[in-house]
Amino acid sequence: MAAHDPELEPGASELSEAELSALLRSASTGDSQAWRQILDLYGRxxxxxxxxRLRRSDLAEEITQSVFVTVATKLRPEPSLGGIASNIGYTEQGKFEAWLFRIAVNRIRDEVRKLRRHATPTDPEVLSDLGHTDRNTPGGKGVELQTQLAALRDAMERLSEADREIIELRHHAGMSFAQMAQLLGEPLGTLLARHHRALRKLKGALNPSEADPESE
Amino acid sequence: MPLPDRHISGPSDTPADLRDVEASLSRLARAERQAAPFNLTDRLMDATVRSLPEPRGGAPAHGSDRAIAGIIHRLLAPRIRLAAGLMLAAGAALVIFAVVRTGSSVPAAPGTGGQTVASADAHDVDAMLAAIEAVDAIAGSSSVDALIAEADTLDSSLFSDVLDTSWNDAESNGVSQ
Incomplete structure (x- = not known):
């Protein structure tokens, strides 16, 4: 079945592997327009x-910048060795998204560890950012949606790190299971099963009365 | 069941009782993406474009920067070389002037020959002769030899007692005092 989610970034699912490779090749030779397209596709x-994960827009933007600085640096071609030029960093042809999000995940994990060491009270933005979500939704329906999303965020906080990461890679980063398998180094079947269990735990956290005893 | 190739593969992969959770997650993810600044791409571009590799073969990215740098280089390089040359020449001239000006007070460097030492010695001898002539004039003597003879006479009268050895001769002949 064709892979397409209308709620995902529109361009992300329309770009073929060949087109992505061509963009990366152009960016690696310093083509700023190609680089802009990559930022447009993956930045959000x-x-x-x-x-x-971090619940703060400023930190999220800082980390996003840091991730793409790393990516841009790794796209630098290595000086010619015996007449054969190769890349220093990005050598995983055809696995760009797995590589990109591995950098992102590592950077986010570092930041989470740092925040835990210097634990601070919940940022006011965390409490207020639901107001940003669907603020154009009229009347009570918008409020209801905000309440649902807040409950979902709280439920995700109660998941284990591993379960939460799988859900975020799948839904927030918009990765395919194949890409997630490459990123996490797990067989595809194992990953599908883990995602299924994580969803069930999330549902249990949202509706404790309907919790599935198998998932506990 | 076919496995999804890219991105979300659709509700058929998810059990019916979990589809509402997945739908909520999709809404949450969209909300998080919308929380990004509207000009996120521009901001990322500003922050990252300088980390990109240099374009090959003088491609246009940052071309204006390089052109300006080239013009500045072409304009300034001859002037910088000229200024450096002038400074070297001025430094050498200063050193030569200092050597000539200070003369005897500058000791000769080892291995440079005795020319400077010789000129210093000649200068010193001249100064000493001038000093002797001045002393001669003050003492009123016609010559230095006469002055030395006067000093000898004075010397003899002052130390005549010391030079008298007659008491020693008497003792040695058995005369006690």
Missing amino acids: RVFALAKS
């Missing part, structure tokens, strides 16, 4: 992944 997905 990396941001959403960071924002979901």
Whole structure:
């Protein structure tokens, strides 16, 4: 079945592997327009992944910038060795998204560890950012949606790190299971099963009365 | 069941009782993406474009920067070389002037020959002769030799007692005092 989610970044699912490779090749030779297209395709997905975990827009943007600085640096071609030029960093042809989000995940994990060491009270933005969501939704329906999303965020906080990461990579970063398998180094079947269990735990956290005893 | 290739594969992959959770997650993810600044791409571009590799073969990215740098280089390089040359020449001239000006007070460097030492010695001898002539004039003597003879006479009268050895001769002949 064709892979397409209308709620995902529109361009992300329309770009073929060949087109992505061509963009990366152009960016690696310093083509700023190609680089802009890559930022346009992946910037918000990396941001959403960071924002979901850190709950702060400023930190999420900082991490997104840091991730793309790393990516841009790694696209630098290595000086010619015996007449054969190769890349220093990005050598995983055809696995760009897995590589990109591995950098992002590592950077986010570092930031989470740092925040835990210097634990601070919940940022006011965390409490108020639901107001940003669907603020155009009229009347009570918008409020209801905000309440649902707040409950979902709270439920995700109660998941284990591993379960939460799988859900965020799948939904916030918009990765395919194949890409997630490459990123996490797990067989596809294992990953599908883990995602299924994580969803069930999330549902249990949202509706404790309907919790599935198998998932506990 | 076919496995999804890219991105969300659709509700058929998810059990019916979990589809509402997935739908909520999609809404949450969209909300998080919308929380990004509207000009996120521009801001990322500003922050990252300088980390990109240099374009090959003088491609246009940052071309204006490089052109300006080239013009500045072409304009300034001859002037910088000229200024450096002038400074070297001025420094050498200063050193030569200092050597000539200070003369005897500058000791000769080892291995440079005795020319400077010789000129210093000649200068010193001249100064000493001038000093002797001045002393001669003050003492009123016609010559230095006469002055030395006067000093000898004075010397003899002052130390005549000391030079008298007659008491020693008497003792040695058995005369006690």
